[in-house]
Amino acid sequence: MAPTRYSAVAIALHWVIALCILSMIPMGLWMTAAIEQPDSQALAYRVFQIHKSIGFLILALTVMRIVWRLTHRPPALPGGMKRWEGFAANATHVAFYALMLALPLTGWLYVSAGWAVALDRALELATSWFGLFPIPHLPGVAELSESVRRTLAFQAMGAHAAMAWGAVVLIVLHIGAALKHQFFDHDGVLAHMVPFLKPSEGHASETAAKTAPASPWVERGAGLALIAVVAMAGAVAARPEPKPSLEMSSTAPAATAPASVSTGAETAPEIAAEPVAEAAPAETAVKAGVWTINRAASSIAFGGTQSGAAFKGRFEEWEGRIRFDPQDLAGSKAVITVQTSSARTGDATQDGSLQGAEWFDPGQYPTARFETTGFRALGGDRYEARGTLRIKGARLGVVLPFTFREADGVATVAGRLQLDRTALDLGMESDATGDWVSKMIDVQIKVSARRAG
The missing domain is CATH 2.40.128.110 (Lipid/polyisoprenoid-binding, YceI-like)
Structure with a gap:
């Protein structure tokens, strides 16, 4: 028989990751603009270091959560859920997992490229996790030519920003769906992840199976495809313009x-x-x-x-x-x-x-x-x-x-x-x-x- 709620470990990972993501979005929006202003650059630099550290925390916790999910059976969906709702719920979960991996990885790639997109100049900064220990750049990126690293930085940041907005959309849909199930459908779905709510009685796994798509790979593919499209669109939109030769020379050592x-x-x-x-x-x-x-x-x-x-x-x-x-x-x-x-x-x-x-x-x-x-x-x-x-x-x-x-x-x-x-x-x-x-x-x-x- 399927459990009526997620395990304590899954619930803890869910809420810690959720709080981290919710803190990252306003942080990222603010520091992107603040880094260009002399009066706020110092604070933006500090926030950027915190942003990177939280990103690596999300990456590590997401890997833990995926391993836990693969080894622990989740609670069944309500029996009265329509087939398209079940498909959307499962695809959204897959998309969230993909985002929680792709967002930190594209941020890591951006930092490794050593190029500040907001300033359009080389900017080599090391990364340390909350000041406790260093985190190396992705191997091989620093050895690339300046032009390649610049292009890579723009595309990584473009994908990162596009997926961040995609995460905002998914969060709104996710919260809206949870509230619908709690206050309109009264089917106890929200209680799966909220410890103090009482699970709904009588939504057995066999009835929930009726709402599931024929192949779980279809919904997984839909979620992954959604994230891939968002990331590619952001990367394409962020293709850098060629730098004028005068501007290029301003950041190079004097001859x-x-x-x-x-x-x-x-x-x-x-x-x-x-x-x-x-x-x-x-x-x-x-x-x-x-x-x-x-x-x-x-x-x-x-x-x-x-x-x-x-x-x-x-x-x-x-x-x-x-x-x-x-x-x-x-x-x-x-x-x-x-x-x-x-x-x-x-x-x-x-x-x-x-x-x-x-x-x-x-x-x-x-x-x-x-x-x-x-x-x-x-x-x-x-x-x-x-x-x-x-x-x-x-x-x-x-x-x-x-x-x-x-x-x-x-x-x-x-x-x-x-x-x-x-x-x-x-x-x-x-x-x-x-x-x-x-x-x-x-x-x-x-x-x-x-x-x-």
């Missing part, structure tokens, strides 16, 4: 690197001629004091803005070799090496993006390096260090102003400078113009070190 940057390892950057104490031969450099860095009391931090909102980060793994003596600037030298994979902002999505190929790309460039070429005294406890910063394939001549204070053999150093990330080939595909992430990145260095010799 000519800034004067202070060299992309070849064999050429040193040009540095303006100023009175600088140059590094001395090795036998002279030994005279400068050697310092041992206290990592617990030292830090290399960075910060900027994303979508108008400030962010801060730090490098957790770095080391330095320092010889410095205010009385022997010519014999002073510092080399700082940073593990680029250790960049942390406290935002799992930002951290994942920093590991991407267009940002630090630690797989190919595991370290960044700053090496001084000379020091200069500015008066009092103020100094500046000139040197070469190497990140990825770029070499940039920089000047780091800093203060140096020593007491009882312990030195405290604090320095700060701003770096143009575009000169270091960081984020050039997604945001070469600095509309999304600020071009200028503030870097702060704090070092506590004890004199070792």
Whole structure:
């Protein structure tokens, strides 16, 4: 005999998924428009991360629900239901299952393509599930050409949006049908899924079988076909127009690197001629004091803005070799090496993006390096260090102003400078113009070190 209501697991999955879907629709509508407005971009970015996380939750719960449905018999339909009503009910259920799979999958494909349709520009963003763990992009998508990824993103988002509207229609029909059965037909269908309602008596499975279509594959095919048509219509409608060549070039790295940057390892950057104490031969450099860095009391931090909102980060793994003596600037030298994979902002999505190929790309460039070429005294406890910063394939001549204070053999150093990330080939595909992430990145260095010799 068929059960009179769904199991507790099926009921719980139904309502959790339903609440997730109902939250996703207004969220998606709002953030699509808000991401284009500078004043709301920061909040839209946060909502987008929540939207992705809920989407993956829906995908996982839907797979669980399908497995449960295949292994547990559902309650029978009322015996008095017309044949077309039974067909429509079953086809609608199949369409819902298809949507609950297709909507997250097309969203996943869109994110993996690394292209923002609303802004029509490349935008590589990592995905983390509620900030707990990263979710990788679909394999192979990132390796496609920019034009293919752009087309794929438009079509995936077109299908995603069309199916979202299809879900709205199905939800309205589903709720309307449930209310009809409860208040007009009085057949207890709503009680199948609502625990506090009492199931109707006397609608046996054998009478319900009279209303079922001859082949269940017909209704399943109808539901799947409906979703396929909606998705294809959305994908076709969202075919992107060719981008003008000028617009295409605005998101690409500049053809000519800034004067202070060299992309070849064999050429040193040009540095303006100023009175600088140059590094001395090795036998002279030994005279400068050697310092041992206290990592617990030292830090290399960075910060900027994303979508108008400030962010801060730090490098957790770095080391330095320092010889410095205010009385022997010519014999002073510092080399700082940073593990680029250790960049942390406290935002799992930002951290994942920093590991991407267009940002630090630690797989190919595991370290960044700053090496001084000379020091200069500015008066009092103020100094500046000139040197070469190497990140990825770029070499940039920089000047780091800093203060140096020593007491009882312990030195405290604090320095700060701003770096143009575009000169270091960081984020050039997604945001070469600095509309999304600020071009200028503030870097702060704090070092506590004890004199070792």
